[in-house]
Amino acid sequence: MTSTALSPPRRRAPARRVRARRGDLFWIYLFIIPGMVLTAMFVFYPMGASWYFSLTQWNGFSDAKSFVGLSNYRELLGDGMFWGSFGRSMVFVLIGVPLRVALALILAIVLNNIIRGRLSTFFRTVFFLPVMAAASVIGVVLTFVLSPSNGPIAFFLETTGLTDAPVEFLSDPHLALWSALLLHTWKNFGMTLIYWLAALQTVPSEYYEAAEVDGAGAVQQLIKITLPILIPFAVIIVILTANENLHAFALIQALTGGGPYYSSEVVEVYIFRTAFAPDAAGGVPRLGYASAAGCFFGLATLLIALLQAWALKLVADQRARLDR
Amino acid sequence: MTVSTLRFRRRSLIGGAAALAAGLSACSVETGSGTGAEEVAAASEGFSFDFDADASQATALSWMDSGDLKALFIDPVITSFGEQFPEVQVQYDGSGWDQVNQVVPLGIRNGSAPDVFALPQNVPAESAISEGWVQPLDDVIPDFAEWRAGFPDTALINGVHVFDGKVYSWPMNSTRRLDITQYISHEAADAAGVSTPIESVSTWDDLRSLAKEITAAGTPGILSTSDHLDVVIANLANTAGWLGNSEGMNMQTGKYEYSAQEFLEALDFVRSMIDDGSFVPGYLTLKDADARAQFPSGLAGISLNGPWDISQWAKDYPDFEYTILPLPSPDGSDYTIPFRETGANMPWLYADSTNVDAAAAVIKFMGSLEGQRAMVELTEGFFLSTIEEANSSADTSALNPRAKLVADLAATFMRACPQFEIRSEHAGAVRLNLQATDPGIAGTIEGILTGQISDPEAALSDLDARLDEAMEKAFDAAQAEGAEVDISQLQFPNWDPSRDYTAQDYDELEA
Numbered sequence: 001m002t003s004t005a006l007s008p009p010r011r012r013a014p015a016r017r018v019r020a021r022r023g024d025l026f027w028i029y030l031f032i033i034p035g036m037v038l039t040a041m042f043v044f045y046p047m048g049a050s051w052y053f054s055l056t057q058w059n060g061f062s063d064a065k066s067f068v069g070l071s072n073y074r075e076l077l078g079d080g081m082f083w084g085s086f087g088r089s090m091v092f093v094l095i096g097v098p099l100r101v102a103l104a105l106i107l108a109i110v111l112n113n114i115i116r117g118r119l120s121t122f123f124r125t126v127f128f129l130p131v132m133a134a135a136s137v138i139g140v141v142l143t144f145v146l147s148p149s150n151g152p153i154a155f156f157l158e159t160t161g162l163t164d165a166p167v168e169f170l171s172d173p174h175l176a177l178w179s180a181l182l183l184h185t186w187k188n189f190g191m192t193l194i195y196w197l198a199a200l201q202t203v204p205s206e207y208y209e210a211a212e213v214d215g216a217g218a219v220q221q222l223i224k225i226t227l228p229i230l231i232p233f234a235v236i237i238v239i240l241t242a243n244e245n246l247h248a249f250a251l252i253q254a255l256t257g258g259g260p261y262y263s264s265e266v267v268e269v270y271i272f273r274t275a276f277a278p279d280a281a282g283g284v285p286r287l288g289y290a291s292a293a294g295c296f297f298g299l300a301t302l303l304i305a306l307l308q309a310w311a312l313k314l315v316a317d318q319r320a321r322l323d324r
Numbered sequence: 325m326t327v328s329t330l331r332f333r334r335r336s337l338i339g340g341a342a343a344l345a346a347g348l349s350a351c352s353v354e355t356g357s358g359t360g361a362e363e364v365a366a367a368s369e370g371f372s373f374d375f376d377a378d379a380s381q382a383t384a385l386s387w388m389d390s391g392d393l394k395a396l397f398i399d400p401v402i403t404s405f406g407e408q409f410p411e412v413q414v415q416y417d418g419s420g421w422d423q424v425n426q427v428v429p430l431g432i433r434n435g436s437a438p439d440v441f442a443l444p445q446n447v448p449a450e451s452a453i454s455e456g457w458v459q460p461l462d463d464v465i466p467d468f469a470e471w472r473a474g475f476p477d478t479a480l481i482n483g484v485h486v487f488d489g490k491v492y493s494w495p496m497n498s499t500r501r502l503d504i505t506q507y508i509s510h511e512a513a514d515a516a517g518v519s520t521p522i523e524s525v526s527t528w529d530d531l532r533s534l535a536k537e538i539t540a541a542g543t544p545g546i547l548s549t550s551d552h553l554d555v556v557i558a559n560l561a562n563t564a565g566w567l568g569n570s571e572g573m574n575m576q577t578g579k580y581e582y583s584a585q586e587f588l589e590a591l592d593f594v595r596s597m598i599d600d601g602s603f604v605p606g607y608l609t610l611k612d613a614d615a616r617a618q619f620p621s622g623l624a625g626i627s628l629n630g631p632w633d634i635s636q637w638a639k640d641y642p643d644f645e646y647t648i649l650p651l652p653s654p655d656g657s658d659y660t661i662p663f664r665e666t667g668a669n670m671p672w673l674y675a676d677s678t679n680v681d682a683a684a685a686v687i688k689f690m691g692s693l694e695g696q697r698a699m700v701e702l703t704e705g706f707f708l709s710t711i712e713e714a715n716s717s718a719d720t721s722a723l724n725p726r727a728k729l730v731a732d733l734a735a736t737f738m739r740a741c742p743q744f745e746i747r748s749e750h751a752g753a754v755r756l757n758l759q760a761t762d763p764g765i766a767g768t769i770e771g772i773l774t775g776q777i778s779d780p781e782a783a784l785s786d787l788d789a790r791l792d793e794a795m796e797k798a799f800d801a802a803q804a805e806g807a808e809v810d811i812s813q814l815q816f817p818n819w820d821p822s823r824d825y826t827a828q829d830y831d832e833l834e835a
Binding site for chain 1: 444446447451454544550605609610618759760767770771774777
């Protein structure tokens, strides 16, 4: 007896079902096409064009582009201004992400488990409101709020005797980046909070009831039940938050413009300045070079996201092994 | 009712929002605040304009620039043109630099650019010409040779207005205008026990002492923002005898001289006032527009800024009292500030305009003696013409006394320095190859004042070296492209900084 004889008889799908399936596929692809076209126009084409521009010397408005190969990338590797801004973007990720993710998780647990009802809804709304506002508008308003000469915060700090002199939150080079980071964290805090609240909804309440019966306290419930269940969500929340922290252009441009003396200049602001607003009389913009900076930064961002996903997955796997 | 009339009403309604928006926008050339319909109507009352052209081919005329003070002149002229040629629909958009920077390139790409426009700030004229954005005026302005002859010999400059022998634009107004003067608030000075009006603050020590007194009385002494702090220091250096022009180059040597002793002394002087605590806290992130708006309400006692503040204060704070003084020098002696007379607010004619005859008619009038005189009078003297007769023959009763004062100060202290662009018809090729130096003077000054740069002299020497190197590379690139230029053409050994450098001086140099 051959193996062929042992295999189950093939069942051919009825012709009517195949026709129906083809009909479904037609409509599916038809409705996908507009989205695909728009994505191609506004996502894939600009991405591809940026890679091409990064290999040229081009000012952005003339037809004359000269192909320079990897010259822009070589120059970029030795550009201290670029690496300075790159480092500041990394500060936004390495310090800003843990800060926001941890604070948002704590508040989410409080809102989910301790403060309930309308008060919880009220706080969720309050924390989410800044997310809804345009970053540039918030940035401009905050420059007035934080103004050391006549801003309300400076007035409060001085009249209450907390400070002797006005605090220059945005114009002190030692404070500007940290002020921008904290304001960016506050502005986007609500989004991370919503992620965590959604994740917390997935923890079955029966687990807590069983733990209570077994005599587990709140801390033990948090460590033994809540956090292990949330770890898979943490992967995506950290990646999303890191992505947001790498895109802080609008807020920083409105708050400090990257100053004073580049002390708060992150990569996006550097790219903007190089591409459109060089700091010198008579200099022409360098869109090709700025594109190289953008492509390089995009690759670095992708690498960071992959590393984050890998590291968090590693933690989750180890945790799962320990729990077995 | 013309389109422009409708627009004025809308603009009046959003005037408040525009003021805020002005604070959000970054302008490299400050020419003051916007203006409302009533002001334009009032300002243009009694003026009539004669347009010497046949505009029968045109159906519309659209004009776009950054607005500000020049709107006081352009708006009534274009409105008047629309009234004289009712078949031509006229529209003037003085919408700010942000709009110009975005709308003009988009309009060029889709063929709907305004008939006349200001070039976006980051587009060099050479690029606009080589890309075919604009067209020369030679063949479109009636009696062009006569019109051109109305300008002084050095007014139309190679690489600025003239390219390959063709005139593409013209200086609407003169750049002989002090970028920085002292504005001393009487309220702040009175509070410090200083009698007003203040007759003189003629030495650096005078300024420092006054700033200290005002600060001690509770109001920050000095208001100056990072937007133009480098210009303040450069002009103070000029008062100490520094020969650098607005780009930092000494035109006798053809080298950048930010590390010169006079510049370092001016820098030290500003740092001493900062160390005194006399500067407004947060000056490094304060924007010019916000500073201008807040100064009359007591932000500081002394503002170091340009004459464009005056018209906005007159409009928004008519009761604000202040003294206008020139910058002091180290010991009170006279000084000169070299400036590049390139002209300002240049309009450009769209290459694909279908309303060339209408645009040419308006441009011809604006560049004529009558048009330039009307500009001086309509801007109340805040704009001066490159045509001296237009300034001297303007009706003095139409001029704002404060504008007259700052114009007199400019005439006293400013002297036109030589320009490579006037000397070489291939200057545009060099300009197009000149790469930005990063950080430039503004960034370096910021780094020094915040203490992030510990050795100012070394940093400024490094900046000079980088600027000189960028210039040498630009010359090399221009030569490689076939331009007949030599870097020695940046040197003008016959320049006497105490007087204007004239066409005769250029001739003597070449002889």
